[in-house]
Amino acid sequence: MEENNGSNYIKFIASFPAKIMQFRQGSTSAIKRLAGTAFTPLFRQERSPLSNVKSRFQFKLAxxxxxxxxxxxxxxxxxxxxxxxxQAIANTEKQIELYEKSVRNALDTLDKAYYLFGENLAxxxxEISYELIVKYEADPxxxxxxxxxxxxxxxxxxxMINEENKIVYSSYLPDIGLDFNDxxxxxxxxLDERRAGGGFYHDGIxxxxxxxxxxxxxxxxxxxxxxxVQLGYSLENSPIFKEFDFSRTVDGLIQGNPSINEIQVLNLASRRLGSSERGEILQGDRKQAFDAAFATGTTTExxxxxxxxxxxxxYVRHESQYDEGVTKVKVLEIVYNEKELDRVLDVNTRTFLSQLLGIxxxxxxxxxxxxGWVAKPMYLAFHDSLTGLKNRASFEDDIRAALAKPAGTLGLLMIDLDNFKVVNDRLGHEAGDRLLRGVAREIRAAVGSEAYAYRLGGDEFVALLPSATLREAEATASRVLSSVRRTISAEVESFGQAITxxxxxxxxxxxxxxxxxxxRNADTALYKSxxxxxxxxxVYQPDGGR
Structure with missing residues (x-):
């Protein structure tokens, strides 16, 4: 009996290494089997968080x-x-100014012609005026x-103009009764000034x-x-006017440019020069614009x-260089439309819209x-490539910014996986990566949208809770514990060590x-837990208690 017992003991000792290996292999298989069941919800996430870059960060960047x-x-x-x-408006303005200059030159030419060749007329x-004065004195x-x-x-x-500046006698019957005051x-x-002066005066056109x-x-x-005594002489039949008629220039400008409706030369009474119809005095806004140009010399529209x-x-004021009479100052009235300008602007607008659309x-x-080129590198600069959470660099920026605010509180949760090395050693790094992604997802969900979750590296995580009270921080920590506990079943153990x-x-x-x-203080509290x-x-306690 003793011999059999000794023999059995020796056989048991001899087979011990093989049983150890069998036990270890069985444990590994068991963990793998449990990984396929208990970790199923956790490992079912096949897509890496980085696959969402295009739908979130890349979309925002783009x-x-x-x-x-x-x-x-x-x-x-x-x-x-x-x-x-x-530029189109300036071109139109420049064109109108050229028309002004043409009419000015025509008027100056006519005035100069009368100044040089009309002395005999004046x-x-x-002579006739003084003869009529003598006649008046002899027979009033x-x-x-x-x-x-x-x-x-x-x-x-x-x-003959009386003291009330009214024509009472005339060889030109239509003017009898004309009241200059009206x-x-x-x-x-x-006329009042000339009556008082008593001298001879003659005007130009x-x-x-x-x-x-x-x-x-x-x-x-x-x-x-x-x-x-007023004398009137018709200029339209004179050789000088026929040679230097400014109306031909005006007609040429109107006929040659569809943008010009009318060009008129107005005297100080705002009556048109050279009209074959009964002259009309300007009224309303046109009269105000005329008066402003006449009085100030400023071009008005x-x-x-x-x-x-x-x-x-x-309305443009024109002052003759040769006429010294009351007709020295005239006003040019240029009536023009902006059809061509509108057409150019419309073409430019359509061109602008088509070019803008193309651009x-x-x-x-x-x-x-x-x-697409820079989204991933920029994303990875501040995010963890495995879990999609913000990384250490982002955490350091965020905590500095949060603590720099003048008021309020900030909660800090330092989170560490327990016994994570067992997963890597027994199940491999691929399973460990899947576990980290699942834990990250649960932490992100547990802290909520008002807080921020980070992965510092390895199995270390951290959460920032802006404006959190101690009670709120503890409630968040409890949610993280329970959420991770449900996901990583406490039954998954290796050599009695749970993944928590x-x-x-x-x-x-x-x-x-x-x-x-x-x-440092959050880390101290972590090691205490x-x-x-x-x-x-x-929770951190300065005296080391919980």
């Missing part, structure tokens, strides 16, 4: 780049469009004068009040100041209508391409006002 590119493109295109628009008007009974015979004798129209206030004041025909007028007061269509009325499409395409998490809690400013102190048996949390 959106930002597209918006930035669209903004820059829109600004550049709009700037170019405005430049072209302003001299003859002066004007109602007995034959003004038609005087016109035939002198070849000038003769007018029609031509500025001229009435000039003027217009007949009712017909609008061009005439030259002279003025000489009687000795008793009761009347002013008024937007109105011409034959029922939109038009711009432009935006190209910018969007380039933005998407650039985002331990958590250390520290709050700012109570447990530290700077990142280094706060992290491990000393207490793991799978729990501890």
């Amino acid at each position: 959106s930002a780049l597209i918006l930035f590119a669209m903004l820059i493109s829109t600004l550049v295109a709009t700037s170019d469009h405005l430049r072209m628009k302003n 001299k003859r008007m002066k 009974r004007l109602d007995e004068w034959d003004f038609q015979r005087l016109k035939e004798a002198y070849r000038f129209d003769v007018y 029609c031509c206030g500025k001229l009435a004041k000039v 003027d217009t007949e009040q009712y017909s609008g025909k061009l005439k030259k007028y002279s003025y000489l007061a009687t000795g008793d100041k009761k009347y002013i 008024y937007k109105g209508t011409w034959n029922g269509e939109p038009a711009v009325y432009r 935006l499409v190209v910018a969007a395409g380039l933005s998407l391409l650039i985002a 998490v331990s958590i250390g809690i520290a709050l700012s400013p109570e447990h530290g006002a700077d990142p280094r102190t706060l992290c 491990k000393e207490l048996g793991k799978n729990t949390y501890c």
Whole structure:
């Protein structure tokens, strides 16, 4: 019996190494079998968190780049469009100024011609005026004068203007009764001055009040100041006017440019020179624009209508270099439409919109391409490549920024996996990676959307809880423990070691006002929870208690 017992003992000792190997292999198989059951919910996640980069971070980056590119493109295109628009407006303005210059030159040429070659006319008007003064002094009974015979004798129209600046006698019947105070206030004041001065005055080119025909007028007061003798001479039939008629220039400009509706030369009474129809005085806004240009010399514009269509009325003061009379200052009225300008602006606008659309499409395409190139490197600079959580660099930036705020609290959870090395050693690194991804997912869900989760490296995690109280921090830690516990079943053990998490809690400013102190104290609390048996949390206590 003793021999059999000794023999059996020796056999048992001899077979012990083989049984150890069998036990170890069985344990590994068991863990693997449990990994396929207890870890099934955890390991079912096949896609890496990085696969969501394109749908989240890359989308945000691409959106930002597209918006930035669209903004820059829109600004550049709009700037170019405005430049072209302003250029078109400037070109129109320059063209109108050229028309002004052409009419000015034509008027100056005519004035100069009369100044150089019309001295005999002025001299003859002066002689006749004094002859009529002598006649008046000899016979002041004007109602007995034959003004038609005087016109035939002198070849000038003769007018007698009384003290009220009203034409009471004339060889030109339509002007009898014309009151300068009513029609031509500025001229009435000039007549008063000339009556008081008593000298001979002659003007340049003027217009007949009712017909609008061009005439030259002279003025000489009687000795008793009761009347002013006015002579009128038609210029339109004179050789000088026929040679230098400014109306031909005006007609050429109107016929040669569809943008020009009308060009008129107005005297101080705002009557048109050279019209074959009864002259009309400007009214309303046109009259105000005329008066402003006449008085100040500033070019003024008024937007109105011409034959029922939109038009711009432009008033430009013109001062003759040769005429020294009351007709020295005239005003050019240029009526023009903006149809050509509108057409150019419309073409530019359509071109701008088509170019902008093309630019935006190209910018969007380039933005998407650039985002595809740089999204992953930029993402990995601040995120953990395995779990998709923010990494240490991001944590250091965030905790500094959070603690830099002047008020409020900050909760810090230092989280560490217990016995994680067993998973790597027995199941392999692939299984360990799947476990880390699952734990990361549970931590992210447990801390909520108002807090931030990070993976510092290995099996170390951390969570920042802005504005958290101690009670809220403990509640979050409890959620992390229970969530991880449900996912990683406590029954999964290897040599009696469960895969759990331990958590250390520290709050700012109570447990530290700077990142280094706060992290150190949270880490101290973490190790305290491990000393207490793991799978729990501890709040930092300066005296070392829980």
